[in-house]
Amino acid sequence: MRAILRQLISRRCISLNTRPKTVIKLGQPTFETRPHIIPKPGNLTPGISALEYFQRRLKLATNLPDKSLAIIIGNTTKFSSGSVFYDFQQDNDFYYLTGWLEPDSIMILEKRGSRGDDDVVLHMLVPPKNEQRELWEGAKTGLDGAYEFFNADCVEDVGKASTYIKSLISSANTIFYDNKYNDRSRSKSAFSSFFNFGSGDKLEGLNDIVLNSGKHISPLSAKVAALRKIKSPAEIEVMHAAGQISSRAINKAIGQVGSENPIAAEKTLAKYLEYQFVRGGCDKQAYIPVVASGSNALTIHYTRNDDLLYRDELVFVDAGGKLGGYCADISRSWPNSTNGFSEPQKDLYEAVLNTNKKCIELCNESLNYSLHDIHEYSVTSLRKELQNITGFPHLSNFDVSRYLYPHYIGHHLGLDLHDVPSVSRSENLVAGNVITIEPGLYIPEDDRWPKHFQGIGVRVEDDVVVGKSNDEIINLTSGCVKEVVDIESLINGGVTTPGIDDELVILDI
Numbered sequence: 366m367r368a369i370l371r372q373l374i375s376r377r378c379i380s381l382n383t384r385p386k387t388v389i390k391l392g393q394p395t396f397e398t399r400p401h402i403i404p405k406p407g408n409l410t411p412g413i414s415a416l417e418y419f420q421r422r423l424k425l426a427t428n429l430p431d432k433s434l435a436i437i438i439g440n441t442t443k444f445s446s447g448s449v450f451y452d453f454q455q456d457n458d459f460y461y462l463t464g465w466l467e468p469d470s471i472m473i474l475e476k477r478g479s480r481g482d483d484d485v486v487l488h489m490l491v492p493p494k495n496e497q498r499e500l501w502e503g504a505k506t507g508l509d510g511a512y513e514f515f516n517a518d519c520v521e522d523v524g525k526a527s528t529y530i531k532s533l534i535s536s537a538n539t540i541f542y543d544n545k546y547n548d549r550s551r552s553k554s555a556f557s558s559f560f561n562f563g564s565g566d567k568l569e570g571l572n573d574i575v576l577n578s579g580k581h582i583s584p585l586s587a588k589v590a591a592l593r594k595i596k597s598p599a600e601i602e603v604m605h606a607a608g609q610i611s612s613r614a615i616n617k618a619i620g621q622v623g624s625e626n627p628i629a630a631e632k633t634l635a636k637y638l639e640y641q642f643v644r645g646g647c648d649k650q651a652y653i654p655v656v657a658s659g660s661n662a663l664t665i666h667y668t669r670n671d672d673l674l675y676r677d678e679l680v681f682v683d684a685g686g687k688l689g690g691y692c693a694d695i696s697r698s699w700p701n702s703t704n705g706f707s708e709p710q711k712d713l714y715e716a717v718l719n720t721n722k723k724c725i726e727l728c729n730e731s732l733n734y735s736l737h738d739i740h741e742y743s744v745t746s747l748r749k750e751l752q753n754i755t756g757f758p759h760l761s762n763f764d765v766s767r768y769l770y771p772h773y774i775g776h777h778l779g780l781d782l783h784d785v786p787s788v789s790r791s792e793n794l795v796a797g798n799v800i801t802i803e804p805g806l807y808i809p810e811d812d813r814w815p816k817h818f819q820g821i822g823v824r825v826e827d828d829v830v831v832g833k834s835n836d837e838i839i840n841l842t843s844g845c846v847k848e849v850v851d852i853e854s855l856i857n858g859g860v861t862t863p864g865i866d867d868e869l870v871i872l873d874i
């Protein structure tokens with residue numbers, strides 16, 4: 366724990382320089398325009414180089430037949446009401462293959478033949494530079510930017526997409542494409558923005574162009590998932606930073622319990638965590654967190670976060686930050702009391718903690734475990750742990766899963782919180798997979814269970830890189846305290862590490 370904090374602190378260097386002089390204006394951060402976010406030349410997004418993006422595309426192409434196209438229509442801006450838009454979220458397969466973060470864009474990977482790099486062509490169809498529009502919305506990367514920075518081989522105005530795509534399709538045999546627009550009404554609105562913005566004459570949906578092309582169409586997402594499920598060293602480094610920053614934020618939240626002004630409401634704690642994720646160096650929170658006092662934790666996806674934090678109840682948090690697109694995902698429970706855990710809280714907490722630690726030990730390729738095997742192990746482990754707690758009747762594994770632990774041990778983690786769901790839970794885990802390990806116990810308010818355990822919900826969730834051997838397992842969130850004694854000492858003493866409150870504005874990835 367100390368080593369990790371030392372490492373984090375050594376990364377902090379808050380010396381603000383004068384604004385870099387640059388004439389390049391792009392629609393997303395680059396080394397040239399935002400060196401505090403992308404401090405390394407050659408990186409296109411935090412921690413990930415342009416070369417790595419290129420290699421991902423080549424790897425995908427090796428799994429495609431000659432004369433094929435992989436087409437991804439990126440996401441559009443979504444609106445909550447009227448002109449109020451949500452934070453833009455790019456299609457993650459598109460992002461994984463290009464690093465491109467602007468809405469209303471299309472990427473097509475063309476595999477012409479099998480003569481290596483020369484036969485793999487990246488086409489990017491993107492919104493063009495437009496002075497009037499940029500006056501309101503800010504800089505766009507434009508066609509030149511797509512070519513110069515994102516290494517597209519061919520670029521075109523997305524407004525000309527239908528003609529461009531038809532022409533490419535005419536010389537292809539196979540198309541890899543995911544029909545995200547099954548619902549025609551969504552399809553229309555998703556595509557209309559392209560056409561409003563382009564030359565204005567194309568009313569035919571791009572989806573229809575692809576689907577009605579008469580060519581053989583196969584799903585693309587499973588091909589990209591096969592790459593995404595194994596993280597590169599660079600991805601692991603970014604995820605480690607997200608995990609460490611998020612761990613520290615949660616430690617600080619635990620440290621608030623015994624402070625002069627403890628946090629009094631779930632919503633305040635939710636926003637405190639979000640602030641600490643960003644202050645620590647993340648871009649944003651990775652998902653709407655669960656912040657639940659006491660029995661609110663029995664609702665697995667409790668995101669109302671609108672209750673008070675009652676003294677002596679357990680505070681239950683499932684939260685994480687996002688950095689460079691990569692998610693952290695941590696759950697912890699701690700007593701909202703300077704007296705520490707009550708006996709029943711501690712009994713259940715330790716049952717879950719022991720299971721969490723034993724399951725992390727299984728994230729070792731050489732053991733040939735699948736996620737499902739680890740899940741089954743976790744059910745058995747929780748059952749055995751409960752047998753040692755007075756007041757629990759003799760339970761079967763079925764009882765445990767049905768009544769007390771109704772969710773799964775974990776999921777792959779990466780650009781998506783539940784990353785690449787097309788990966789089967791039954792396949793053996795291999796080195797480079799990143800998964801969560803998140804056993805929990807939630808005791809219903811039902812007299813079948815001892816009164817003093819009712820309404821207690823606990824989960825201990827860490828983010829783990831599967832290793833080739835036991836020594837190579839990496840717990841990306843090991844900095845987040847979880848031993849009872851460490852939690853209780855944080856509650857009473859707060860986080861006192863020097864520099865812990867500094868704002869991390871200059872990333873070192």
Ligand code: GLY
Pocket residue numbers: 652683684694776782803826
């Ligand atoms: N935060 C959602 C999950 O743990 O899967």
Ligand code: MN
Pocket residue numbers: 683684694695696826
């Ligand atoms: Mn979680």
Ligand code: MN
Pocket residue numbers: 694775776801803826
């Ligand atoms: Mn999770």
